[in-house]
Amino acid sequence: xxxxxxxxxxxxxxxxxxxxxxxxxxxxxxxxxxxxxxxxxxxxxxxxxxxxxxxxxxxxxxxxxxxxxxxxxxxxxxxxxxxxxxxxxxxxxxxxxxxxxxxxxxxxxxxxxxxxxxxxxxxxxxxxxxxxxxxxxxxxxxxxxxxxxxxxxxxxxxxxxxxxxxxxxxxxxxxxxxxxxxxxxxxxxxxxxxxxxxxxxxxxxxxxxxxxxxxxxxxxxxxxxxxxxxxxxxxxxxxxxxxxxxxxxxxxxxxxxxxxxxxxxxxxxxxxxxxxxxxxxxxxxxxxxxxxxxxxxxxxxxxxxxxxxxxxxxxxxxxxxxxxxxxxxxxxxxxxxxxxxxxxxxxxxxxxxxxxxxxxxxxxxxxxxxxxxxxxxxxxxxxxxxxxxxxxxxxxxxxxxxxxxxxxxxxxxxxxxxxxxxxxxxxxxxxxxxxxxxxxxxxxxxxxxxxxxxxxxxxxxxxxxxxxxxxxxxxxxxxxxxxxxxxxxxxxxxxxxxxxxxxxxxxxxxxxxxxxxxxxxxxxxxxxxxxxxxxxxxxxxxxxxxxxxxxxxxxxxxxxxxxxxxxxxxxxxxxxxxxxxxxxxxxxxxxxxxxxxxxxxxxxxxxxxxxxxxxxxxxxxxxxxxx
Numbered sequence: 239x240x241x242x243x244x245x246x247x248x249x250x251x252x253x254x255x256x257x258x259x260x261x262x263x264x265x266x267x268x269x270x271x272x273x274x275x276x277x278x279x280x281x282x283x284x285x286x287x288x289x290x291x292x293x294x295x296x297x298x299x300x301x302x303x304x305x306x307x308x309x310x311x312x313x314x315x316x317x318x319x320x321x322x323x324x325x326x327x328x329x330x331x332x333x334x335x336x337x338x339x340x341x342x343x344x345x346x347x348x349x350x351x352x353x354x355x356x357x358x359x360x361x362x363x364x365x366x367x368x369x370x371x372x373x374x375x376x377x378x379x380x381x382x383x384x385x386x387x388x389x390x391x392x393x394x395x396x397x398x399x400x401x402x403x404x405x406x407x408x409x410x411x412x413x414x415x416x417x418x419x420x421x422x423x424x425x426x427x428x429x430x431x432x433x434x435x436x437x438x439x440x441x442x443x444x445x446x447x448x449x450x451x452x453x454x455x456x457x458x459x460x461x462x463x464x465x466x467x468x469x470x471x472x473x474x475x476x477x478x479x480x481x482x483x484x485x486x487x488x489x490x491x492x493x494x495x496x497x498x499x500x501x502x503x504x505x506x507x508x509x510x511x512x513x514x515x516x517x518x519x520x521x522x523x524x525x526x527x528x529x530x531x532x533x534x535x536x537x538x539x540x541x542x543x544x545x546x547x548x549x550x551x552x553x554x555x556x557x558x559x560x561x562x563x564x565x566x567x568x569x570x571x572x573x574x575x576x577x578x579x580x581x582x583x584x585x586x587x588x589x590x591x592x593x594x595x596x597x598x599x600x601x602x603x604x605x606x607x608x609x610x611x612x613x614x615x616x617x618x619x620x621x622x623x624x625x626x627x628x629x630x631x632x633x634x635x636x637x638x639x640x641x642x643x644x645x646x647x648x649x650x651x652x653x654x655x656x657x658x659x660x661x662x663x664x665x666x667x668x669x670x671x672x673x674x675x676x677x678x679x680x681x682x683x684x685x686x687x688x689x690x691x692x693x694x695x696x697x698x699x700x701x702x703x704x705x706x707x708x709x710x711x712x713x714x715x716x717x718x719x720x721x722x723x724x725x726x727x728x729x730x731x732x733x734x735x736x737x738x739x740x741x742x743x744x745x746x747x748x749x750x751x752x753x754x755x756x757x758x759x760x761x762x763x764x765x766x767x768x769x770x771x772x773x774x775x776x777x778x779x780x781x782x783x784x785x786x787x788x789x790x791x792x793x794x795x796x797x798x799x800x801x802x803x804x805x806x807x808x809x810x811x812x813x814x815x816x817x818x819x820x821x822x823x824x825x826x827x828x829x830x831x832x833x834x835x836x837x838x839x840x841x842x843x844x845x846x847x848x849x850x851x852x853x854x855x856x857x858x859x860x861x862x863x864x865x
Contacts, residue, residue: 400447569613645795664714743774771800
């Protein structure tokens with residue numbers, strides 16, 4: 239049927255034949271029906287069909303012809319009854335209505351096809367005008383209809399987005415390309431521009447077909463013909479590299495501002511710290527002006543040296559703290575002992591205390607024999623900062639500064655305890671303002687408050703702990719503990735003497751005296767004593783002992799830890815006998831794991847000592863042995 243219709247449309251002769259047949263059928267019927275029937279309406283069918291052929295001359299021809307046929311039919315048609323007229327009039331009316339409807343639908347369909355052809359032609363014309371430049375441009379080009387639905391894209395669109403034309407045709411680009419992190423405000427601006435047929439340029443985050451985000455610079459231009467919107471042309475340029483550079487520059491700018499703020503805080507701290515020694519130098523100068531005697535000059539010289547040492551230490555400490563990168567935290571290890579650090583702190587703090595009218599008690603109970611392997615500059619800076627923060631800012635109160643250390647699991651624990659009888663003033667400053675991040679400068683400078691917070695993070699990264707406390711509402715306390723690696727290389731053995739010598743490691747002086755008396759009664763004349771495990775390690779490093787009697791519970795370093803270090807770093811075959819009142823399974827197992835095979839449980843008598851000395855080492859020659 240479709241082929242027949244197409245054949246008729248393509249042949250003018252067939253069109254005339256078809257219309258002639260339709261007209262003659264109507265004329266024949268008109269001649270047989272009564273005169274009163276309005277059969278002339280039938281010829282509307284001929285006119286409508288002629289319209290479908292889109293031929294003006296043909297339509298005019300058949301309009302004249304059908305008019306003549308209507309007149310001839312009027313003259314020749316027979317008379318008829320009223321009912322006959324009514325029926326035929328109705329039938330003719332219905333036929334005319336249906337014919338008009340069908341022909342109108344066909345014409346409408348044809349018009350739509352024509353409009354589509356015109357749109358395709360226009361799109362083709364646009365593409366033709368854009369030419370190969372648009373087809374192969376590096377920027378993505380999208381052409382949409384007036385509703386914003388995609389009708390064409392170039393090759394660059396596929397390269398940038400990963401989508402082919404078939405993936406997006408008939409869809410709105412934003413529905414396909416936008417994603418989770420696309421800014422809502424930008425999307426709304428685009429929507430309003432398209433809705434109002436306005437030109438717009440934006441930067442927006444889109445998503446590749448594989449889910450990768452990318453940034454584009456998008457320009458949308460509406461195309462108007464005779465003031466009526468026809469389509470949109472969008473040009474997209476990939477600016478991901480540029481945007482990433484912008485973000486990086488913003489990040490660097492933020493970091494630079496933060497670094498500037500940091501330097502400002504540290505400079506504020508430096509000024510705050512140096513104010514005290516500079517005032518002290520001023521006072522010393524005035525003292526020298528009033529009294530230039532040799533004795534006074536010597537005293538002034540000593541004071542200047544202390545101030546100079548304090549200033550150098552302060553500058554070094556602040557430089558060390560300033561150069562800490564918390565995001566890439568590193569420490570620079572070296573072997574050191576606390577002797578010089580503590581001595582410098584004691585001298586400077588004592589001088590400050592005299593000028594600030596502080597009742598200072600400085601207690602140093604650090605082991606003199608332990609060598610640590612850590613960042614000495616950083617450790618010195620941390621301790622110096624907390625001590626100077628207290629000493630430089632207080633007057634007329636009692637201050638205790640107490641250093642101590644201990645050994646735990648082959649690690650040294652260095653403790654700083656500060657107690658200030660200040661009615662809790664320092665505690666409230668540290669806990670309420672610094673501890674909670676509120677940089678209140680009412681007592682502490684901005685720089686000092688900043689460094690307090692920074693040091694909290696440093697101490698945490700070192701695995702240490704920092705606590706603020708208050709005792710009886712009248713004394714602030716600061717407790718700082720830092721775990722430090724022991725320098726085991728310092729435990730290497732030295733040349734020693736080779737005759738029989740015994741070492742007693744015992745913190746209880748009475749117990750040590752009892753053991754010395756027992757050993758001497760057994761003929762041992764050379765006996766050394768150590769008050770704790772750390773001293774025992776140091777003495778074993780310097781001298782050779784045929785036996786070491788090791789207590790367990792001692793300060794600084796217990797017997798198990800000391801035995802382990804001696805066995806590991808001094809002499810694996812050295813004879814160590816545990817002498818302890820602790821008979822627990824934990825203690826026994828601890829000594830065994832440290833390499834100790836023999837244990838004497840207290841109370842100790844001569845027979846037990848003699849038995850174990852002979853069993854441990856056959857080289858012992860006990861003189862004047864008791865029966």
